[in-house]
Amino acid sequence: QVQLQESGPGLVKPSQTLSLTCTVSGGSISSSSHYWSWIRQPAGKGLEWIGRVYADGSTDYNPSLKSRVTVSVDTSKNQFSLKVSSVTAADTAVYYCAGAARSGSYSFFDHWGQGTLVTVSS
């Protein structure tokens, strides 16, 4: 059973860079059946897709965050990572890493990490 686990600082100062890592266990991050995404959820609010990375390193980002976001993959460690630069209080949220299965042209998030709360505050 594939499991995902986020790790990283829970507190980041304004204007600094938020960095999180997701470790995938029970399966290979290099599998062609999945791609890997970051999704966030401010307290009491809905879900926002941040971006995705494929095992070959190719990426797509949400334009609302694109200029500040980098998602990368390290297949040797079975991990993928998120960096968000120049953070503000608006970036305070629970951050989820998720694996998306690909079935033909369809994709859906079938594996999720437990989520990690990141607070932006001085």
Added chain:
Amino acid sequence: DIQMTQSPSSLSASVGDRVTIICRASQSIDSYLNWYQQKPGKAPKLLIYAASSLQSGVPSRFSGSGSGTDFTLTISSLQPEDFATYYCQQSYTTPYSFGQGTKLEIK
């Protein structure tokens, strides 16, 4: 970007009730629509993908339908464990987007 709108935003129902949640896309997304259930403090859980396909292990009381811009999630007979928030999500094109959620509460 594609906007996803769910209705209602909240819903009160009783155990055993049949419940329907609506999700509308701002443009046609064919059948590229997924449904998730989220309980407090937990990650979302996939229920339905490709508008009507039941994810493995999900009870058959959950069903999805629709295509184009209008979709529904139906729970045929509510169980106590079904009280949660439900989200639709389009996977037609990036940036992927979610509905604002429907909170299902006990009446």
